[in-house]
Each structure stands twice: as C-alpha cells, then as structure tokens.
Amino acid sequence: MKTCPHCHNENPVDFSYCRYCGNALNGVPENKPKSIWKRLPAWVWIILIVGGIAALILTLIGSFIAIATMEGVASIVILICGIVGFGVIPLRRPDRAGSFARAIGLSFFALMGATVDQTGNFLYNKPIEMCFCHDGTSLTRDIDVTNPIPGQTNITQDYTCYDSTGKAAKTINIFAVLGIRFVEYVILGYLLIALRQVRWRIKNNR
Numbered sequence: 001m002k003t004c005p006h007c008h009n010e011n012p013v014d015f016s017y018c019r020y021c022g023n024a025l026n027g028v029p030e031n032k033p034k035s036i037w038k039r040l041p042a043w044v045w046i047i048l049i050v051g052g053i054a055a056l057i058l059t060l061i062g063s064f065i066a067i068a069t070m071e072g073v074a075s076i077v078i079l080i081c082g083i084v085g086f087g088v089i090p091l092r093r094p095d096r097a098g099s100f101a102r103a104i105g106l107s108f109f110a111l112m113g114a115t116v117d118q119t120g121n122f123l124y125n126k127p128i129e130m131c132f133c134h135d136g137t138s139l140t141r142d143i144d145v146t147n148p149i150p151g152q153t154n155i156t157q158d159y160t161c162y163d164s165t166g167k168a169a170k171t172i173n174i175f176a177v178l179g180i181r182f183v184e185y186v187i188l189g190y191l192l193i194a195l196r197q198v199r200w201r202i203k204n205n206r
C-alpha cells in the first residue's frame with residue numbers, strides 16, 4: 001500500500017494518484033503550477049508588447065530631444081564614446097597607428113562632435129563667444145524648433161551675441177559654430193589619446 005503524503009490515506013501500490021484527494025502519490029512528479037508568463041491571456045500580452053514598443057519609441061525621441069536641446073547631454077555622451085573609442089577606459093595598449101589612421105579616428109570623432117553636439121556646453125561654447133561676441137556682448141544659445149511638414153521636426157541651434165541692453169548684436173553663422181566645434185573635438189581627441197598613453201605608462205611603471 002502507498003500512503004498519500006497529503007491526506008495520509010492508503011492507496012493500492014499501482015496507483016499514481018490518491019483516490020481520496022487526487023494528489024500525486026510518492027514517486028509521481030507533481031504538476032508544477034505554470035509560470036506567470038504562461039498563464040497570461042493574449043490581451044495582456046498585447047498591452048505589454050504595445051506598451052513596450054511605445055516606451056522604446058518615447059525613450060528614443062526623448063534622447064533625441066535631450067541631445068538636440070539640452071546643453072551638455074551630447075557632450076557627455078560623445079565624451080564617453082571617445083573615452084571608450086580611444087581606449088582610455090578600458091585601457092588598451094597604445095597602438096603604433098600611423099598618422100593617417102590617427103587622422104581618420106580623430107576626424108570621425110570630431111565630425112560626430114560637430115554634428116551631434118550642436119548645443120555644446122558652457123565650456124565648449126566659451127571659444128565661440130570669444131571669437132564672435134566682441135564689444136562686451138555675450139553669447140546666448142537658443143533653439144529654433146520648426147515643423148515644415150507634419151511629422152517632421154527640425155531643431156536648429158541659434159547662436160546670438162547680445163549686448164548689455166538685451167539687443168541682438170550679431171547672429172553667428174551655424175557653420176562657424178560647427179567649425180569651432182570640430183576643432184574643439186580634434187583637440188579633445190588628442191587629449192584622450194594622450195590620457196591613454198599616460199595611463200599606460202602609470203600602469204607599467206614607465
């Protein structure tokens with residue numbers, strides 16, 4: 001006889017399930033409850049999938065707007081890309097890359113900086129102010145958001161020098177801004193390459 005582990009009644013030896021309570025007798029695998037994911041009805045899955053896609057799109061749009069409008073966001077993102085790309089963190093052995101390969105790496109980095117980091121930040125926009133805003137005027141960055149056709153949003157940066165009375169003294173050509181940004185990112189790239197060499201020397205005590 002088999003004793004049921006649930007109700008403790010006796011069952012014949014060849015029984016797999018208890019004849020009193022229906023539970024599995026010893027030696028028979030119990031039916032495990034299905035995981036919560038398998039018990040979800042289809043309509044819940046629809047909500048989860050649609051919600052997930054919507055969240056992904058909103059995150060992408062949000063990142064795009066943050067990069068295009070908030071000073072410093074793109075700078076930080078590209079700085080992190082540069083730190084990894086130029087092998088500072090995680091530290092890579094300084095390569096013997098020729099000038100041409102180095103120029104390609106620096107150009108790519110600077111082009112990315114000039115096109116993506118149009119807002120810049122307080123530090124990166126100082127040289128623009130020094131170059132273009134003379135006679136006590138100061139630089140202000142505004143954003144022009146236009147919707148030329150439904151579904152298309154253009155965000156352009158507007159760099160203007162204002163005098164102390166708040167009058168616009170000079171609007172700076174955006175291509176001049178991009179040119180300065182490009183040079184800034186070339187310099188930043190060189191700094192990152194140098195930082196990698198320094199880290200490597202410290203690590204190897206040389």
Ligand SMILES: [Zn+2]
Nearest residue numbers: 004007018021
């Ligand atoms: Zn039983």
